[in-house]
Structures are given as C-alpha cells and as structure tokens.
C-alpha cells in the first residue's frame with residue numbers, strides 16, 4: 001500500500017533525490033566507484049558541493065556578503081557555535097519552544113542572556129508579539145518554525161541588532177528576505193536533505209568581533225576559509241541535499257514551494273477547523289505551514305488511539321504528536337505531495353463519520 005510520510009524529521013525527500021543517491025552509491029557519475037569511497041577532495045565531489053552552495057544561494061536569494069557552509073554536528077551544535085562566535089556580553093533570545101530554549105541555555109554559558117518573550121505559559125502554542133529587543137544585545141536569536149508545537153513566525157523581523165534564526169524546519173518552504181538576517185542555520189533533515197549535514201548562512205561582517213579564543217573547529221571563519229572542507233564534510237548527505245535543491249529549482253523554486261505549502265496546510269487546517277472531533281492546538285495566527293498539530297476534543301479523547309490504528313491501516317506514517325503536545329502532528333514538508341494530505345483528510349472524515 002502507498003505510504004503517506006508525515007514524519008517530522010528525518011522526513012520525506014523527493015523521490016528523484018533518493019533515486020539519484022541510490023545510483024551514486026552504486027556508481028558515482030560513471031567513474032566506476034561509489035560516492036561512499038572517494039575523496040571529499042576529488043574534483044567530482046568538489047563539483048557537487050560547489051553546485052549545492054550555488055543553488056542554495058540562487059533559490060533562497062542569498063545576497064553578496066554571505067557565506068554558505070555545510071557542516072556536521074546538527075542544529076544543536078549551532079546552539080553553542082552561535083554564542084561562541086557572536087556573544088561578547090549580552091544576547092537576546094525568543095523562547096518559542098524546546099529547541100529555542102535549548103539554544104538559549106547554551107548561550108548562557110557565554111554571557112548574559114535576555115529572554116525577550118516566552119510562550120511557555122501556554123505550552124508554546126503561539127508566537128509572542130509586542131516584545132522589545134534590547135538594542136545593547138549583540139544579536140537576537142529566533143526559531144522561525146517550532147517543529148514540536150506547530151507554530152511559525154511568518155514574517156522577517158525588522159531588527160536593529162543582528163538577527164540569527166534557527167530555520168531547521170522551514171528553510172526553503174517560503175521566500176525569506178535573507179538581508180534581514182545576520183545568520184540562518186539548521187539541520188538539513190527536515191526540509192532539505194538527509195540527517196548528517198547542517199547548513200549555515202552567515203554574513204561575514206558579524207564575525208571576528210568576540211574577545212575569546214574560539215577552538216578551530218567551532219570558528220565559522222575556519223570553515224569559510226576552507227570552503228566547508230577544513231575536515232571531511234558529510235559527503236553523502238551533501239550529495240542528497242544538492243539533488244533536493246535541483247528538484248526544488250526544477251519545480252519552480254521557493255515561490256512555488258510556498259504556494260504548494262499554503263495549499264497543503266490550508267487543506268488540512270480547514271479539515272481540522274470543520275471537524276466536530278478534531279481540534280488544532282496552535283493559535284490560528286501562529287500556525288505553521290510545515291508541522292500541523294491537532295488533538296481530539298475532550299469528549300473524544302479516548303478515541304485517539306483508535307484513530308492512530310485506523311490511520312496506520314490507511315498508510316499514514318509519522319502522525320503521532322510529540323509527547324509534549326500529544327495527539328497528532330502531520331509534517332507537510334516541501335516533498336510531501338498534496339495527495340498525501342488529501343488522504344489524511346479523507347481518513348479523518350471517515351473515522352469521524354464512523355465514530356460519532
């Protein structure tokens with residue numbers, strides 16, 4: 001039976017990216033060797049990483065003055081690399097979920113941290129508004145999409161101090177004005193590629209301003225200087241990421257993704273809002289286009305497990321909500337076809353009809 005992959009991360013990738021990766025594992029570019037067994041410094045792999053950097057810049061519209069890096073360590077390593085490289089005395093953080101909180105915790109190791117606003121009071125079901133960012137902080141850190149709670153910051157903030165964003169789960173899902181950010185980073189495994197590679201977009205002029213000594217591997221300047229090849233980069237994940245970027249560009253780029261993502265999310269949110277049995281968990285104005293969280297209304301709570309079973313039988317994969325929210329979460333990343341969303345909507349309607 002056809003599987004509908006709503007996994008939150010690692011998550012669905014374009015079929016063509018997976019097929020081309022499989023081919024490259026068997027015989028890379030017809031050189032008679034697997035991509036797994038060649039040097040990262042070979043001209044064949046250099047061409048892959050060069051193309052990935054160029055495509056990333058092109059599809060996201062990254063202006064001059066910014067560098068694109070592909071590193072290891074996940075977004076979680078960026079939680080400490082960011083303050084290591086940018087925090088002298090004080091930083092500001094917006095606490096919109098556990099990932100944001102983890103980032104904030106690491107920053108405290110390096111200096112004073114102002115928690116500008118938090119939505120912890122209602123289990124992170126909304127994006128705080130009307131907060132003030134201290135102008136004496138060295139940067140302001142935000143998490144644009146809160147993967148666990150299904151909330152998203154839909155605008156590019158105008159910020160007087162350098163803006164740093166964890167975009168792990170909404171990168172390339174919508175157009176972004178990169179010039180408003182000093183840094184954008186994320187793990188690739190949500191919307192961009194397989195696990196193992198982390199992307200970093202950094203405006204070079206913000207670096208080299210801290211007083212401390214930075215270990216070589218944790219200094220962005222090392223990786224800029226060496227073109228992400230100071231040490232062995234995650235070769236295979238970068239290959240698949242590049243294939244995903246090629247797929248995205250061929251389909252019409254980020255604008256097209258945004259249009260498709262709005263359609264997919266709209267379809268599911270409408271179904272949730274029109275349902276007598278299901279209800280969304282995030283405030284409407286904060287709803288994510290990437291991770292759609294919902295539960296059963298109190299009077300039907302005892303049917304959640306039955307719905308999970310029913311949905312599983314219809315081919316739905318990965319719709320269990322994160323344990324801190326409960327219920328269900330459907331991740332509708334770029335590569336998820338609208339047919340899968342329709343299948344989930346049909347499945348919800350059928351269950352509701354049979355169980356009211």
Ligand SMILES: *Cc1c(COP(=O)(O)O)cnc(C)c1O
Nearest residue numbers: 074075076099147166168169187
């Ligand atoms: C998944 C996720 C992370 C953690 O990424 P790792 O690559 O596993 O370290 C961080 N931030 C957000 C928003 C995420 O969704």
